[in-house]
Amino acid sequence: MPIYEWLFPFIRPLPTELAHQLGHWTLRLPVSWGGSPPQDPFTWKGVRFRNRVGIAAGFDKNAAVLPGIARMGVGFVEVGTILTEPWGGNPKPRMSRLPGERAVWNRLGFTSDGLEPVAERLRGFRERDRSGLVIACNIAPHPRTVKTAGEDPNFLDRAREELACLARGLHAEADLIVVNLSSPNTRGLRDLLYGPGFRDELIEPLGEEIGALDAAAGRAGRTPLLVKLPPEDADGKPWTPDSIAACAEPLSAPGACDGFVAVNTSIGLARDRSLSPDPQLPGGLSGAPLRPLAVAGVKMLAELRREDQLLIGVGGVDRPEDAVALHRAGADLVEVYTGMIYHGPGFPADCARALAEAG
Ligand SMILES: Cc1cc2nc3c(=O)[nH]c(=O)nc-3n(C[C@H](O)[C@H](O)[C@H](O)COP(=O)(O)O)c2cc1C
Numbered sequence: 084m085p086i087y088e089w090l091f092p093f094i095r096p097l098p099t100e101l102a103h104q105l106g107h108w109t110l111r112l113p114v115s116w117g118g119s120p121p122q123d124p125f126t127w128k129g130v131r132f133r134n135r136v137g138i139a140a141g142f143d144k145n146a147a148v149l150p151g152i153a154r155m156g157v158g159f160v161e162v163g164t165i166l167t168e169p170w171g172g173n174p175k176p177r178m179s180r181l182p183g184e185r186a187v188w189n190r191l192g193f194t195s196d197g198l199e200p201v202a203e204r205l206r207g208f209r210e211r212d213r214s215g216l217v218i219a220c221n222i223a224p225h226p227r228t229v230k231t232a233g234e235d236p237n238f239l240d241r242a243r244e245e246l247a248c249l250a251r252g253l254h255a256e257a258d259l260i261v262v263n264l265s266s267p268n269t270r271g272l273r274d275l276l277y278g279p280g281f282r283d284e285l286i287e288p289l290g291e292e293i294g295a296l297d298a299a300a301g302r303a304g305r306t307p308l309l310v311k312l313p314p315e316d317a318d319g320k321p322w323t324p325d326s327i328a329a330c331a332e333p334l335s336a337p338g339a340c341d342g343f344v345a346v347n348t349s350i351g352l353a354r355d356r357s358l359s360p361d362p363q364l365p366g367g368l369s370g371a372p373l374r375p376l377a378v379a380g381v382k383m384l385a386e387l388r389r390e391d392q393l394l395i396g397v398g399g400v401d402r403p404e405d406a407v408a409l410h411r412a413g414a415d416l417v418e419v420y421t422g423m424i425y426h427g428p429g430f431p432a433d434c435a436r437a438l439a440e441a442g
Pocket residue numbers: 139140141142144163164178187189191193221263266311346347348369370371373397398399400418419420421422
């Protein structure tokens with residue numbers, strides 16, 4: 084019997100955060116969770132992925148279990164969200180499982196060890212790793228800064244400087260950089276994404292900073308910069324072709340960003356289920372119920388992106404066929420998170436195998 088199936092009955096009754104920590108602990112065991120890594124190489128802008136499946140942001144926020152993730156046989160991982168300074172997140176209760184729906188509700192709100200220790204761990208991993216695991220660093224402005232939006236006239240300058248600082252600290256270890264302005268769990272964060280001018284005020288300057296770092300390091304081309312999008316508009320309603328275009332089309336202008344990760348967790352689905360004790364902070368729902376929103380969002384983005392932009396699909400992959408459906412909708416690569424909570428650490432490699440077979 085696979086070791087995870089043996090452990091799962093003991094993990095399942097535990098509180099969700101504790102189960103997550105135990106899951107991390109089991110990943111430290113020297114086990115090849117997914118069998119031999121599925122080989123389905125994909126190369127984009129000089130970045131070579133051994134296969135098309137990765138682990139979504141939020142699973143390894145602090146680069147704590149990268150060797151275990153490499154042993155899962157995936158092609159890549161999004162580490163983070165990484166903040167400049169440590170942050171403890173929102174008060175509990177802030178995470179629970181909905182096994183009947185194979186979903187997870189969370190309003191963690193960026194628990195982070197902060198830039199320095201995370202960069203140090205990434206350096207250590209890079210020195211030792213021989214797996215070729217691609218690393219995307221997922222970054223965001225600090226919740227303390229986001230909180231001052233609307234009060235502090237220099238707020239955007241500070242958010243911009245924080246993103247630049249994260250890029251400087253992580254650049255040497257990052258194959259890709261992802262900006263996350265779509266987490267529902269830091270009040271005011273998504274407003275940055277929907278608000279006017281965020282491309283000019285935040286994304287373009289970050290791209291310029293990354294370009295300067297690449298030039299100084301003698302790297303050919305710019306380290307790709309992606310933007311992570313939510314599954315819904317500012318009111319928590321699923322995207323329509325018009326609402327997603329208003330958000331993503333400016334980012335598809337030449338020089339803006341190099342691609343998208345779609346989608347983050349859903350406020351709308353969390354609200355429908357009244358899962359949060361605080362109506363001001365409804366949290367986000369992930370897992371199987373998110374799948375239709377993720378597939379629809381990826382389809383719409385595939386229509387409006389520039390041809391050379393990368394599209395990573397994520398949301399509701401609960402069976403290997405779901406990964407294939409996201410790929411068919413237009414995603415070049417697919418990420419998994421909640422599905423792994425229910426199906427174990429061998430699940431992402433099963434998805435990668437299904438994608439390799441689907442061609
Ligand atoms: C507990 C938890 C924490 C998460 N934390 C982050 C995060 O820090 N940054 C981020 O960009 N996305 C985060 N996400 C969102 C996931 O990366 C992903 O977009 C979402 O869960 C949908 O995929 P899934 O249905 O396969 O879980 C988190 C998700 C969960 C369930």
